[in-house]
């Protein structure tokens with residue numbers, strides 16, 4: 001594998017964003033405690049180093065309290081960000097190192113010890129403890145319970161592109177910023193209270209993306225990128241910053257990144273702008289048709305000059321196949337989107353609304369009314385065949401509709417063998433057939449579809 005930690009490609013912080021007045025933090029007098037269901041061991045941390053993966057940690061200092069709601073928010077944010085990358089790259093994203101997505105790391109020191117350099121102190125400590133930090137094959141995503149009112153946001157790539165670390169603080173979540181640092185005014189300063197955008201931005205650094213305003217060729221479009229305006233995540237960019245997401249060159253950089261894969265199945269929750277800035281060629285002309293058969297839809301892709309396809313089916317699932325077949329789990333109207341990208345990263349999309357139904361053909365059965373058989377039931381054309389064995393007596397056959405209105409009243413001799421009953425002209429619905437013989441009355445339900 002590649003050299004470990006020999007090159008630190010860059011180290012960039014988002015702390016240049018202006019700070020607003022900080023209120024007095026409440027005292028940290030909670031006793032550290034650990035939920036028994038998140039007692040991971042180191043062995044789990046060392047499992048999956050054969051592929052390039054993202055290892056997500058919830059880092060809790062010795063004197064801080066593990067909070068289940070924080071853990072849950074980190075797990076949800078982590079999955080959101082994975083989906084965000086998939087849709088904004090046009091169809092590729094990373095996978096996670098740990099089966100439960102987020103591992104808890106209990107830091108060895110108290111919060112105050114790390115305050116002057118969370119990033120280096122915690123990564124040194126975790127690496128020394130055997131966690132896969134700065135190891136080729138792992139980008140670590142650390143959500144740190146930092147004790148900092150203004151949160152954290154730092155990211156770095158190393159190992160010649162085969163490892164990296166991204167950090168964001170638990171305090172970046174507005175609901176966990178116990179310093180009341182997050183604005184309630186939606187037009188207020190959003191930093192640090194944009195945890196998803198911050199982690200996605202820092203992961204961008206860990207995957208090798210620079211700030212686009214620090215590169216000549218992208219300076220002009222920098223604010224259209226999450227690598228500059230991360231607070232717009234996932235799609236809150238004002239009109240003058242639209243389209244917003246990943247720039248063309250950021251997209252193609254991630255395509256070449258060893259952590260990014262096609263065919264990652266996840267719940268796709270976002271739609272997203274397509275950013276073709278800077279212009280690197282012509283976008284593909286995207287087109288497709290769909291053929292619907294009950295809940296299953298065959299898509300036929302006629303797009304030309306594309307190297308990457310990404311379909312979202314409107315039910316949360318997606319596919320990188322060129323012409324996929326998709327089966328919906330329930331009937332409904334869905335918006336299907338195909339994103340297609342050219343070799344140079346120019347992307348275009350096409351949407352189509354489809355309606356799928358679940359017309360299960362009911363199984364036609366024979367019903368028995370005494371010795372008499374009626375087939376098929378239900379009937380799709382209103383016709384029923386009534387058959388009966390030789391009987392030594394006459395009997396009466398009556399049919400009425402669901403409202404009790406008589407339709408047929410016929411007396412049949414015992415030598416009859418069959419009768420064609422045609423309810424077609426009475427329409428779809430439920431009918432009742434009644435048989436009267438020798439004082440007995442037998443009733444059965446008939447259905448016309």
Ligand SMILES: [Zn+2]
Nearest residue numbers: 012013014201
């Ligand atoms: Zn940055």
